[in-house]
Amino acid sequence: GRERLRSVFVEVDRHFRALFAQLFGGGRAELRLTEPEDPFAAGLELVAMPPGKTLQHVSLLSGGEKSLAGLALVFAFFLARPSPLCVLDEVDAALDDANVERFLDVMEEVARTTQTRFLVVSHHPLTMARMDRLYGVTMLEKGVSRLVSVSLERALELRATA
């Protein structure tokens, strides 16, 4: 039990460091068990340093930086223990355009590597543009949702409706 948890930890940490550097375009980060001897009692700590900055408590990171660090962790779990499906609900809400592109590149790579299917909810045009297909959710009848296949053009139109 303890050995398996420790080995998963090592694997997730390895992926986390690589993904962090990819999502931040540099910098470094690592995972730490607060009690390396007893992983079941330990906490999982995050140490993160964006490129060019100083190592500080992760709480001080910006909203966008926290999103990227969180994504590095989620994808690291995925690479260590693949799953048939990954659902992401507006994980790009706090990201600027440059970081959205990096997030999309990493997600595409994870999808290719692990054969995982992704369901991605987003308001971001850049994200929509990278999807293999789009479903639009509408409420033409107020209070009642419907689903319909949409093209990218239609999706962008839907965004702008007042």
Add this chain to the structure above:
Amino acid sequence: GRERLRSVFVEVDRHFRALFAQLFGGGRAELRLTEPEDPFAAGLELVAMPPGKTLQHVSLLSGGEKSLAGLALVFAFFLARPSPLCVLDEVDAALDDANVERFLDVMEEVARTTQTRFLVVSHHPLTMARMDRLYGVTMLEKGVSRLVSVSLERALELRATA
């Protein structure tokens, strides 16, 4: 003490109902004191029904709907008790384009009515376009922030930098 709190409550509620209808393009909402007899011991509850939908617990609202309801509450406090300055840090992060426009219309109106100065942090091009002036925050030297006046064109360029 109690009378003053009750009268502020009545005033904030009045503004809240109007602002909610404006931000949602309809629907209705109200504020309630859980203990009308003892406002200092009471909780401040929110009842909100977007247009065409059923009255339900506010927890069930979507991310964007909660943002709008929260904004209606914040601006209601403002109209009841104006303040020299209002600072909003990425309050439009969860809003679609149509709702961003409604938020901006309401904020402009509150600014005009109360003479309040607003400082608005945003990644949204529609929001940037409505500002009277823009300051860009940059880190040309990594880890060190600088402030510079920017035009709308420059601000939109800055958004796209990788």
Add this chain to the structure above:
Amino acid sequence: MRLTRLRLSGFKSFADPTEIELADGLTGLVGPNGCGKSNIVEALRWVMGESSARGLRGSEMEDVVFAGSASRASFDVAEVTLWIEGPCGDIAGPGEQVELSRRIVRGVGSAFRLRGREVRARDVQNLFSDASTGARSAAIIGQGEIVRLVDVRADERRRLLEEAA
């Protein structure tokens, strides 16, 4: 194991039966605020065994049943069905599609059915935790949760690791 299709009926704002295909690659879900995107994410969580009403933004589990609109009366039943394609333990052979569904009736409670037979919530949660895709595992990131992963306390984050191990 693959998850190939999801069907919602009377679940939250999805009054009428709605099916969404879960195909290879990246599928995007778009639409204005409040139209029902996160409700679909929660339907998936719910059919996979989510046991907390608060985890679905409600105060009780019955909050997932269509509560009506300006033009329609509320429903008494909500049902979500998920199609699982094997190989998947002894549940499904290679390429075989089986149905997992969850149904809740107002005033009665919810029940799970797998391959037509009633199963317990625990069985469903175990089925998915093996593949590390469960209602609360690392594979479903709800709205607002990605930032919380970083802000949350260290011991909560370690539990995520345990669920993956």
Add this chain to the structure above:
Amino acid sequence: MRLTRLRLSGFKSFADPTEIELADGLTGLVGPNGCGKSNIVEALRWVMGESSARGLRGSEMEDVVFAGSASRASFDVAEVTLWIEGPCGDIAGPGEQVELSRRIVRGVGSAFRLRGREVRARDVQNLFSDASTGARSAAIIGQGEIVRLVDVRADERRRLLEEAA
């Protein structure tokens, strides 16, 4: 009362002295992730008397002092100055501009100065709660807080009402 100008020096990522004018109407603050926008919002909160390090994303108040970068050593002092234009009680007459500043020295602690004289944190918090603009009142909505207003418990929300009353 008007707030006309803010100056940051050694505060978080603002190593060099930086001034931002707070003029009439709507002023936008833009820039990429992590460049320092929320740090400016927190500088305002801090100089207005914010007493909780956690309210500024830190674990101790010294976390607001510039901690260095790849190219610079860390500082020992952070200072933020806010210019207040009267009328404002007996602090400033009509049109008169006065300076409120807060300064923190590593290992020593922080101190407030108003019109050149040292004042207590309490005095600063009171100064602003009268005009209902204070570090924790309804007038500064930090990143992620607008949704929390709706999700938070009823009694926390009532306290907001009290601060406004």
